[in-house]
Amino acid sequence: MQKAMDECGVKSLGCMAHTLQLAVHNGVLSQRSISDCVAIGRKIVGHFRHSQLATSRLRIIQQELGMKPKMLQQDVTTRWNSTFYMMKSLLDQKRALGVYGADHELPACFSAYQWGLVENMTTLLTPFEQLTREISSHLATAADVIPSVVALKRLLSKTADTDSGVGTAKSTLLEAVNERFGSAFSEPLYYLATILDPRYKDRYFDTVTKQAAVNMLQKQVDKMTHSDRTTETPDTEEPQEKKIRTSDEGGKSLLDMYDEILEENLIMEQHAGLTSRTSVQVHGYLSEAPIPRNESPLKYWKSNLSRFPALAKAACKYLSAPCTSVDSERLFSAASHIVDEKRNRIQCEKAEMLLFVKKNLPLLMKEA
Structure with missing residues (x-):
């Protein structure tokens, strides 16, 4: 799959599930x-x-x-x-x-x-395990990487009553997560996908990184406004990684970390407004509260296309990238059930049509 992406000249990202496995x-x-x-x-x-x-x-x-x-x-x-x-x-x-x-x-x-x-x-x-199940879904995108890693690192930095005997493993695990996902905090594609996801926006960045992400988004919106074709991602200086705040609280879950980060950013925004360099669309989009995590970002952009046309166009580009190769591997496995020893003369076009129906028919039935 990586070779195919390279030959097509398309930017590729690492599989988050595999990176979690290594960590x-x-x-x-x-x-x-x-x-x-x-x-x-x-x-x-x-x-x-x-x-x-x-x-x-x-x-x-x-x-x-x-x-x-x-x-x-x-x-x-x-x-x-x-x-x-x-x-x-x-x-x-x-x-x-x-x-x-x-x-x-x-x-x-x-x-x-x-x-x-x-x-x-x-x-x-x-x-x-909870995060692995979430990112293995066919709805998971590259926008889930940075918020998930930030929430996971914050959870690991907190002490809990269940750390007995695994305290060393917990600290080593935090170091492994920092090392394995360090490149995600210097990849513009992750930043653009995250800020274009209405569930996250710029709430999971620190002050320096947030401004860099907003500038990236503004540059990309300007490019896509003046040209229908964009061949490269914007260059920017490498953002700094968010500092982890330690706490003695225990019994926290991964979901609590998402809510905690959103609450902290809400307090910060009440004391400082957004930069005036952002366009009207970017400013209006970021000034609104993020939608709940259980809602679909694609449905949000479909319903807000008339309000933020340039941002919706950018969202279609960057929210289409999955964060893992799990779903594509499932599709390869499904092909083995269509083309087998007893049905080995099926034409490639028909096999492709059957795979397309298998993958997309459940989505159409949900909408109906």
Whole structure:
């Protein structure tokens, strides 16, 4: 996919899901104490996966304890969230596994300290799992990268009661996120996509970066106003990364970070107005409050096309870029169900039409 983008002469961005995978692996799963827990978890899951007798015994124990019979999940080393789901399934079956281990032999078992470590580890990685699901949606765009990273870094900088045993992993994870996503804070495409998303606008930038993003948007709007064809993104000096404010508050979630950042920017805007160098459209657009995160930015621009025609045109360009390759990989997988051994003489045009219908028909049905 990257080669295709390069040959077409189109600017490409990295896959956010893959970057999260690298950050979690380097920050958490590479820690010795956590990797030991993961290895024990794999042995326990493998024991039940390879023994029908052990599986049936565990199912009986689950029924006796009034639990819903459920299989333990096996992880895949290349997908960090599968490891998260495996450890979470072990936590859910902790009582059943304890009863099973008292009567039958297990290849390995967790100590009391390791059970606590597993619980705190899953709590630490829950925001990453939530973010992975959000950015894997077909509606996710490049505009989600900077706000998500800013909110994630702020959450990791706060202390919580569940940091026991994973404090080092948490700080290492924050460093990995800063390192892996550092390039996102110097990429103009991310800034333009973020500020053109009515859910975020310029609320997730600091003072210096906010002004740089507004200037970028103004330059791009001027270019698209005077020319229907833009071949390059605007040049600007590298923006500075937002400083993270630490706090002793605990029990915060990733969603709380989004609201907290918006509230802080609202207070700042009450004391300082927008720069007079912005155009009427940019000034009017940024002066309005962001729409809720559960609303569609594309529907916003469709309904506000007459108010901000130049901005809507720029939004169509920059909000079309996805932030991950997940959806395109799903489409490649769907092609294998259309062209297979029993239907291998189908014409390329018809296969393409079937893929188009599969991808777009659900969208048309939702609108209807």
